[in-house]
Amino acid sequence: MSCCHDLTDKGLKVTLVAIVSNVLLAAGKILTGIMGNSYALIADGIESCTDIISSSVVLIGLKVSKIPPDKKHPYGHGKAESIAGLFVAACLLGAAAIIIYSSIGEIRIPHQTPSWYTLIVLLIVIVTKELLYRFIFSTGKHIESTAVKNDAWHHRSDAITSLAAFIGISIALIGGEKFASADDWAALLACFIIIFNGIKLMKDAINDLMDASASDELIQFVTTETSSTSGVISVHGLKIRKSGLGYLADIHIVVDGSISVREGHCIAHQVKDTLLKDHSKILDVLVHVEPNDDKCCSL
Structure with missing residues (x-):
């Protein structure tokens, strides 16, 4: 039991890292997006805000899962971790839906070409998010936490949408006003990758809740x-x-x-x-x- 508590503590630590990182990155992306006329970057920042919520749920789920068995819960509170994992997967799908909706809206409305310095911010975001994904997913895999692994995928999805925005903005800057909405199209396409992975992550969480057999x-x-x-x-x-x-x-x-x-x-x-x-x-x-x-x- 103490070993599982130690593993839970590891999960709590990486989740706290995720929350702090998302707060800083979300603020940076939204501010840069507003100043640099990049709606894809603003949408990306909003998606990072949902990451903060989902990571907070993972934090709560892991803490609850540590509570020892009691009269009402004789098998313990471990399922709280799986419930958190399911919530995170749902948030991932929800974030993809929001980005799709906002991207379609922005494609219909002509807007200014994004500023060149948004590319620098996006590059920082891509590298940071991919490193966070690898660190958190590795920890989640080690401790066998569906919630932590699913939370890691929020960082990977951020990296994917940021990469899409980077490509789209680059096209817009090179092609001029005719390609001003390229970053929105790029964000739209990236969402389908996120949805595919979100469904897979949701299935994993549901399997845990449905008492699927162990390995x-x-x-x-x-x-x-x-x-x-x-x-x-x-x-x-x-x-x-x-x-x-x-x-x-x-x-x-x-x-x-x-x-x-x-x-x-x-x-x-x-x-x-x-x-x-x-x-x-x-x-x-x-x-x-x-x-x-x-x-x-x-x-």
Whole structure:
């Protein structure tokens, strides 16, 4: 459990970095966009504001997921992390929809060609956002946090839309007034990439909430560890589901039908203790003991 708390703390730290970065970048993009007549840059800045909200939700979700189990939530509060991940994915799709709407509106309305210095700001944004994406996604992958990984994609989407704006503004500056809306077209096209990834991220979060099975590697690990426990004849009915940054496992073990209940109970405890000791992300294990004969008790 302490390991999962440590991993959660890592997630909280990178999420705080994301929030601070987004505040600074959003302010910079909006101000530069207003002064430099770049509507794509303004839209990009607004999208960064939604990133601040989504990162804040991730922060809350991770904090809630750390709360220990209680009477009302006997399995803990880990699902808060998955709910945060779903919210972030929805925000990503929402941001794409907003940019599409604003881009179409700006394409219809003639406006001034953006100033050249907006390219410098965009270049800084692209590099910063891509580095943030790689840092946060790497952390999210390490701690197996859907919410943190989804939040990282907000930075990648920012990098994509900023790159699109950079290309569009460059075209507008080279081509003149006839191409003044090129940055809006570029932002519009970039949104489809964001939508594609947003849908994928939403599916991942939904899978966590729907208790999708754990990875094959983890299932194999649990099966091997359990099978090697003294007294266990075979293993079946293994189910592992994600809860926050950890996992809950249910497993059926077959033991010698002639041993006592106490001995069977001891074997089950040995299985549980071994799994909790050898895999830091397993939070709890429920072991069901079955005899190796076909005799059934008739009541």
